[in-house]
Amino acid sequence: MSYKTLNIGGISLTISSPDKEFLDKIFYQYSNFYALDSRDPIFKLNLMHDSWPRVGDDISIRKKASHYLIKGEKFKCRLDSNNKKADVDIINEQTHFNTFLRVLYTQVLVAHKGFLVHAAGLLRKNSAYLFTGPSEAGKTTTANRACGFEVLSDELVIVREINNIFFLYSTPFSGEYSKEVQNLSAPLKNVFFLNKNLKSGFKAKDRLKSLTDLLSNVFFFDQDRDSSQTILQLCNKLTTDVNSHDINILKCKDLGRFVDEFS
Amino acid sequence: MNSLESKKIIRNPKLAWQEVEDNIVVVTPWNKQIHIIHGSSACIWDALKDPRSESDLVSLVADEFEVEEKEAREDIKKFVKDLLIKEIVQLAK
Numbered sequence: 001m002s003y004k005t006l007n008i009g010g011i012s013l014t015i016s017s018p019d020k021e022f023l024d025k026i027f028y029q030y031s032n033f034y035a036l037d038s039r040d041p042i043f044k045l046n047l048m049h050d051s052w053p054r055v056g057d058d059i060s061i062r063k064k065a066s067h068y069l070i071k072g073e074k075f076k077c078r079l080d081s082n083n084k085k086a087d088v089d090i091i092n093e094q095t096h097f098n099t100f101l102r103v104l105y106t107q108v109l110v111a112h113k114g115f116l117v118h119a120a121g122l123l124r125k126n127s128a129y130l131f132t133g134p135s136e137a138g139k140t141t142t143a144n145r146a147c148g149f150e151v152l153s154d155e156l157v158i159v160r161e162i163n164n165i166f167f168l169y170s171t172p173f174s175g176e177y178s179k180e181v182q183n184l185s186a187p188l189k190n191v192f193f194l195n196k197n198l199k200s201g202f203k204a205k206d207r208l209k210s211l212t213d214l215l216s217n218v219f220f221f222d223q224d225r226d227s228s229q230t231i232l233q234l235c236n237k238l239t240t241d242v243n244s245h246d247i248n249i250l251k252c253k254d255l256g257r258f259v260d261e262f263s
Numbered sequence: 264m265n266s267l268e269s270k271k272i273i274r275n276p277k278l279a280w281q282e283v284e285d286n287i288v289v290v291t292p293w294n295k296q297i298h299i300i301h302g303s304s305a306c307i308w309d310a311l312k313d314p315r316s317e318s319d320l321v322s323l324v325a326d327e328f329e330v331e332e333k334e335a336r337e338d339i340k341k342f343v344k345d346l347l348i349k350e351i352v353q354l355a356k
Contacts, residue, residue: 208283212297215290228279228292236281236288 007035007183008105009158009169011112017047022092029094030172033183043108044085049092059103061222068107068222075100079107102156102173106220110227113234114160116219121152121168122255128168128186129259130157131249132217133194138249142194143177145249148256150184151177156219159188159238166238190262191244198248201258210244211235271314271355272343278351280308289351298349303328304342314355317343 002020004027006013012035017023027034062069070077075090077100090100102116109115119132120139129149131142143154152168155175160167169185193205193213205213214235222228245262252258274280279290287300287308300308306327307320315323317339324335346352 208286208288208299211281211283211288212299215288215297220295223292225277225279225292228290232279232281232288232290236283 005035006030006033008033008171009109009112009114009160010162010167010185011042011105011108013043013045013108015045015047017049017092019047019049019092022049022097023047025094026097029098032180033172042084042112045104046085046087047092048087048089050089059099059221061103061107061224063222063224070100070103070107070221072096072099072103077104079104081107081111098173102219103221105158105171107222107227109158109160110222110230112160113162113230114158115231115234116156116158116171116173117214118155118217118219119157120146120154121157121170122146122149122259123152123168123170123184123186124149124256124259126186127189128152129189130159130168130191131194131247132191132214134217137194138196139194140176142249142255145252145255151179151181152184153177153181159234161234161237166242188238188242190259191238191242192247193244195246195248196250198246198251200248201251202245202247202262205244205246207239207244210239214239214244269316271316271319272311272347272352273314273355274308274311275350275353291350293350296349298351307339307342311352 001016001018002023003014003016004023059072066082068079070079074096075088077086077088079086090096106116117132119130120142122129131139133139140154143151152170153174154177156171156173158169158171166188167185168188170181170183174181218231220231281288285302285305287305289298310323320339321332321335324339325332
């Protein structure tokens with residue numbers, strides 16, 4: 001059995017698999033999120049690779065007592081949230097592991113006051129900025145135009161509340177952004193909602209609309225009421241504590257200067 | 264008599280909700296829909312933590328907004344029907 005540890009969003013995960021070659025491939029892809037210190041993982045994943053030929057299953061998460069059953073097209077996971085471990089039966093192909101890991105994190109993050117959101121994340125002068133929007137909103141464009149920033153992701157970033165402060169974390173879950181992403185985080189300074197139809201460069205956004213638009217972009221599958229309530233409360237607190245604006249990224253010629261002046 | 268008038272309704276316990284500036288934001292986790300109950304209807308939301316009939320709600324709204332009950336009745340009917348369709352409320356047992 002081979003073991004490796006990842007750290008994403010400040011949550012470390014030790015992964016074991018009987019297929020060393022598969023594990024090495026995964027860790028090559030996630031190399032910037034590889035944790036050398038595997039002494040105290042928050043979670044342990046045990047991968048099994050029995051054949052799982054089912055196709056066409058939507059992703060689903062079902063709760064049974066303190067266990068969750070997470071299913072996807074080519075994976076099935078039994079997650080024991082009390083003992084912080086999960087047994088995963090998964091086809092040993094990288095794309096399916098990538099999908100599984102994103103879905104797993106949607107569940108693990110809730111217990112750590114966090115969530116994944118469809119967004120580009122940028123970091124500059126120890127502050128983080130969230131640019132959120134659905135598909136084709138301009139997240140990758142934002143990442144590609146971000147001179148003078150570290151890009152946290154152009155597709156999915158992690159938001160976590162730690163000691164009453166919201167932090168934005170990079171993830172290895174990228175879209176079309178071609179450059180490497182480092183494992184970084186910073187306090188969240190502003191939330192921007194990407195809007196290509198905005199005639200002015202940016203516009204202040206009221207709290208209610210910020211909350212509902214943010215919720216629309218949260219990446220989440222669990223149908224459990226308590227988990228949904230946690231996400232709703234976190235998003236509500238975030239839109240209370242952090243300023244929100246609509247932004248037309250194509251009208252921001254110098255994003256760094258815009259953010260500096262804006263902040 | 265409309266069959267619903269004789270029954271009581273209550274909030275669906277499986278949804279998540281949050282008060283935001285006099286509005287109620289509701290999330291129905293089974294279909295990930297987000298709904299807003301605007302300020303003027305928030306008193307109805309508050310009342311629906313307990314089983315209520317349409318008549319109860321009509322009386323509540325008539326008192327709250329100082330209108331005639333017959334004025335409020337049609338609006339309440341439509342509002343309740345909408346909440347039921349969206350599964351935000353359910354028939355009380």
